[in-house]
Amino acid sequence: MMTIRWKHVLALIVILPIAGLLIGWSGLIGIRASSGHWAVTDWFLHWVMRSSVSTAAITVQAPPLDNPALLPPAAGHFESGCATCHGSPAQARSTAVLGMLPPPPDLKGVIGSWTDEQLFEIVKHGVRYTGMPAWPVQTRDDEVWAMVAFLRRLPDMSSGQYTAMAGLATGRQVARMSAQAITCDSCHGEQRLGEDSLIPSLSGQSKTYLMNSLQAYVQGRRPSGIMQQAVSTIPEDQLREFAAHYASQPQPLHRSAADRSLVARGQELAEKGRAADTIPACLSCHEREGGNAAYPHLSGQKVPYLETQLRLFRGGVRGGSSYSHIMTEAAAHLGDEDITALAAYFAGRESVGP
Amino acid sequence: MTDDRLTGSECWPIRSRLFIGRITDRADARSFYRAGLMLAASLLCSCSGPQSALDPAGPEAEDVAILFFTMVVGGALIWCSVVGILFYASRKKHAYDAGQASRIILWCGVVFPTIVLGALLSYAVWLMPNIRPGFGEANARLRTIDVAGEQFWWRVRYQNAEGSAAFETANEVRVPVGERVLFKLTSPDVIHSFWIPVLGGKMDVIPGRENHLTLMAEKPGTYRGVCAEFCGPSHAFMAFTVVAMEPGAFEDWTKARASFDGARDAEGLALFLKHGCSACHAISGTEARGTIGPDLSGFGERGSVGVGALVNTQEDIARFIRNPSEIKPGARMPHFSMLPETDIQRIAAYLKGLQ
Numbered sequence: 242m243m244t245i246r247w248k249h250v251l252a253l254i255v256i257l258p259i260a261g262l263l264i265g266w267s268g269l270i271g272i273r274a275s276s277g278h279w280a281v282t283d284w285f286l287h288w289v290m291r292s293s294v295s296t297a298a299i300t301v302q303a304p305p306l307d308n309p310a311l312l313p314p315a316a317g318h319f320e321s322g323c324a325t326c327h328g329s330p331a332q333a334r335s336t337a338v339l340g341m342l343p344p345p346p347d348l349k350g351v352i353g354s355w356t357d358e359q360l361f362e363i364v365k366h367g368v369r370y371t372g373m374p375a376w377p378v379q380t381r382d383d384e385v386w387a388m389v390a391f392l393r394r395l396p397d398m399s400s401g402q403y404t405a406m407a408g409l410a411t412g413r414q415v416a417r418m419s420a421q422a423i424t425c426d427s428c429h430g431e432q433r434l435g436e437d438s439l440i441p442s443l444s445g446q447s448k449t450y451l452m453n454s455l456q457a458y459v460q461g462r463r464p465s466g467i468m469q470q471a472v473s474t475i476p477e478d479q480l481r482e483f484a485a486h487y488a489s490q491p492q493p494l495h496r497s498a499a500d501r502s503l504v505a506r507g508q509e510l511a512e513k514g515r516a517a518d519t520i521p522a523c524l525s526c527h528e529r530e531g532g533n534a535a536y537p538h539l540s541g542q543k544v545p546y547l548e549t550q551l552r553l554f555r556g557g558v559r560g561g562s563s564y565s566h567i568m569t570e571a572a573a574h575l576g577d578e579d580i581t582a583l584a585a586y587f588a589g590r591e592s593v594g595p
Numbered sequence: 596m597t598d599d600r601l602t603g604s605e606c607w608p609i610r611s612r613l614f615i616g617r618i619t620d621r622a623d624a625r626s627f628y629r630a631g632l633m634l635a636a637s638l639l640c641s642c643s644g645p646q647s648a649l650d651p652a653g654p655e656a657e658d659v660a661i662l663f664f665t666m667v668v669g670g671a672l673i674w675c676s677v678v679g680i681l682f683y684a685s686r687k688k689h690a691y692d693a694g695q696a697s698r699i700i701l702w703c704g705v706v707f708p709t710i711v712l713g714a715l716l717s718y719a720v721w722l723m724p725n726i727r728p729g730f731g732e733a734n735a736r737l738r739t740i741d742v743a744g745e746q747f748w749w750r751v752r753y754q755n756a757e758g759s760a761a762f763e764t765a766n767e768v769r770v771p772v773g774e775r776v777l778f779k780l781t782s783p784d785v786i787h788s789f790w791i792p793v794l795g796g797k798m799d800v801i802p803g804r805e806n807h808l809t810l811m812a813e814k815p816g817t818y819r820g821v822c823a824e825f826c827g828p829s830h831a832f833m834a835f836t837v838v839a840m841e842p843g844a845f846e847d848w849t850k851a852r853a854s855f856d857g858a859r860d861a862e863g864l865a866l867f868l869k870h871g872c873s874a875c876h877a878i879s880g881t882e883a884r885g886t887i888g889p890d891l892s893g894f895g896e897r898g899s900v901g902v903g904a905l906v907n908t909q910e911d912i913a914r915f916i917r918n919p920s921e922i923k924p925g926a927r928m929p930h931f932s933m934l935p936e937t938d939i940q941r942i943a944a945y946l947k948g949l950q
Contacts, residue, residue: 514874516886517783519927525885526871533870563933570929571874 274342286343290368294359297366301358306390310437310545314384315391316407317428318467326372330395330403343371349396360389378464380558383549385466387439408433425471425483431493436588438543441550445492449534451484453562463560493541495589507586510579518574523583526567535564540590547584551575646819648792652839653811655795658725665718673711726796737777737809740768744780744787744800744822747829747923748889748902753849762852762879765889766902769838771845772815780806788824791837797823812839817898828925834903855892856880863945866938870931878949888928895950901926912943 264270278286320329326345328334338345355363365385367375376385398406408427426433429443443451457463458472459480472480514522526536539547553559554572561568575583643650649664651657680703691699741752741760748766755761768791770776780789780800790797791810798808822833840848857878858864864881867873873883879892897907901923905911916939919926931939 514885514887519887521874521885521887525874529868529871531865531869536871567871567929570927 274340277342283343286370290371294355294362294368298356298358298362301361303357303361303389304386306357306386306393308390308437310435310439311387311390312394312406313408313433313438314428314440314467315387316403317423318384318388318470319391319395320407320409320423320427322466322470330398331400331409341372345372348392352392352396357389357393360392361385364388364392377466377469378461380464381466383553425487429487431490434493434543436496436543437545439545439549440543441546442493442542443487444490446487446538447534448484448488450537450562451487452481453535453564455480455484457561457565462562463565464558492538495541495591500585503582503585504589506578507582507584510583511586515579520574520579521571523571523587533564535562539587542587544584544588547587548580551580551583555580645817646792646821646834651793652814652816652818653794654813655726655810656793658722659796662719662722666715669711669715737775738771739777739779740770741779741781742768742789742800744782744789744826744833746784746827746927747822747833747925749789749833749835750889753852761849762855762892763877763886763890764852764893765891765897766899767836767838767897768820769840769845769848770810770812771842772812772839773842775809775811778808778810780808785826786824787822787826787833789820790823791818791820793818794837794839799824812837815839815841819903829904829923832902832904832923834899836898852879852893854879857883857892857949860945860948863941863948866942867945870934870938870942872942875928891946891949893949895947907947909940909943909947912946913939916943 277283323329324332326334326338326341327348328338334345334347352360361382363373365376365379365382367373376388407423408430410422410424410427425443428440431442431444434440434442454463455472456477458465458468459475459477461469475483510520511523514520514525523539526532527539529536550559551572554565554568555575557569557573559565559569648656649660651660739754739758741750741754743750743752749768750763750765751768752763753761778789778798780798781804782800782802784802786802787800788797789800789808794810794812795808798806800806816839818837818839820835820837822830824830826833857880864878864883867878868881868883873881873885875885875888877884877886877890877892879890883891895907899905900907900911900915901919904922905915915922916934917932918930919928920930
């Protein structure tokens with residue numbers, strides 16, 4: 242009987258990788274999607290994936306997701322980014338997509354098997370060796386959570402509800418084959434922006450600011466998975482047209498908040514700033530007669546949008562045009578109550594200036 | 596001359612290797628004398644100038660200078676006598692007996708130092724009220740200037756006779772000659788130290804409290820003050836201008852400043868406001884009322900841009916606007932390099948014109 246010596250072990254350590262390389266080089270390993278996985282491989286890969294997601298989600302804590310305003314931006318993004326593979330309540334998965342390995346699941350059936358935290362993990366980071374991409378940016382957890390909130394409602398959503406939520410153009414066309422059209426107005430249309438909307442109103446904004454923002458999205462200087470996905474493939478001429486279109490629209494109507502004292506606090510801060518905390522007056526730059534068109538118009542934007550943007554600025558992740566660092570500096574010392582007050586003030590402010 | 600220089604500099608390393616310690620060589624000795632003279636000259640140079648405590652322009656600084664020179668001369672005398680005695684002792688043939696030695700130690704080691712140190716201490720303590728004059732009630736009637744040390748500049752506020760704020764300026768302190776002035780020193784961020792060497796001692800500027808310092812200028816002139824406590828990356832760029840003016844000229848200046856009009860160059864002002872500079876900066880006579888950064892009224896006549904970082908020319912101002920933190924690390928002002936160059940130049944010209 243042969244005894245195992247350390248020389249044999251060493252030989253094995255050297256030979257095994259070489260053998261592995263040889264097998265790879267020989268081309269004997271099939272990579273055809275057509276033949277599918279063995280059942281055991283399929284089980285193993287899914288088992289590893291589920292375990293990995295569960296473990297990674299341990300440290301994730303879901304915020305409240307019952308705000309209906311989270312749904313429209315996520316629905317719009319789902320239509321432009323996710324429906325191609327996963328299908329949607331308005332559109333089944335295509336045959337081509339079903340030929341992928343693994344085939345992207347019909348989410349109706351699988352959403353229920355994941356917790357919110359696990360969904361967040363999958364949507365934010367994607368899944369390796371499948372077609373599932375990561376969220377386009379890693380700094381916008383707020384967007385990912387909105388998507389989770391949307392996914393939670395997806396299984397029970399009718400085609401009509403989905404179409405309305407994503408703002409898809411529904412004009413009837415005979416024998417139309419492609420998916421329903423998603424446009425800027427699907428999300429940004431003035432009539433679609435409720436008071437609780439997270440989506441900015443673009444109407445009457447300066448052309449310079451709109452174009453700067455679109456370019457910032459395209460170049461990745463303003464991180465947003467939703468907007469980068471929406472505009473990254475659109476040629477610059479067309480972006481310029483978009484900007485000109487919205488710039489020519491009338492500015493949004495303001496609606497004063499009920500809390501007068503909150504508005505008064507916001508007004509005080511907007512007009513005078515608070516030097517002790519190195520917070521400059523917002524109106525030194527914004528909505529100034531003859532002011533720089535790169536500084537956006539704020540009046541009439543909805544409270545949740547203003548709050549979100551101010552928080553992103555304060556956290557240093559908002560980014561934007563080549564002017565955005567000024568705002569990052571200006572917002573750095575805002576308190577939570579300052580942000581609430583400022584949002585209330587500008588949402589209800591009578592529009593003046595550019 | 597040329598030969599001397601060659602002998603002095605090029606041969607020195609070889610000589611030092613070959614004849615360590617032998618510096619009696621004539622050429623070497625000459626170069627040593629020359630080096631010594633140059634050193635002395637450079638030391639003497641730093642005895643005068645706009646930032647020298649040894650070239651006083653006020654009574655406190657004068658007392659400090661006298662104290663310093665007294666110490667130097669006294670110290671030199673003592674040092675010479677100690678060296679002399681040492682020399683004498685090494686030459687002396689016969690040893691002292693124990694009794695004599697004890698007496699010498701008693702007189703030279705105990706009595707003499709006690710008297711000298713006691714005298715110095717009394718002198719310094721006697722000087723103290725002169726160096727830190729006017730504590731307490733006496734200050735109430737003095738002309739007051741509020742100075743705040745901030746990262747990395749000085750906010751300077753002048754008060755009316757009634758004690759209310761008259762106007763604000765920055766990085767420049769103007770005082771009337773012959774009048775004692777009270778500085779109220781505060782800081783919103785970290786510890787700084789306010790020091791005008793030609794006028795007196797320094798005083799720490801501490802967050803959360805108000806320190807008082809009174810100074811009097813006796814000689815008109817333009818001097819330099821500094822931050823004397825490390826306060827961050829641009830601590831060295833907190834050197835402010837001090838102008839001691841004849842009382843009449845000073846009154847004229849305060850009147851001019853209190854009614855300063857920054858709106859004469861309407862086009863420049865419009866650009867200044869357009870880009871939002873007024874969020875942080877104020878200019879009298881305009882709607883620019885920001886108080887986060889330095890007040891820019893009269894900016895054109897200040898001694899420097901960026902508090903001692905650059906000379907105050909239009910090009911320097913434009914450079915600072917383009918990228919402050921490149922010139923002054925840690926500066927709070929954001930960079931404005933994205934503005935059109937023509938706008939930057941125009942704003943710089945406007946600021947230079949604020950005189």
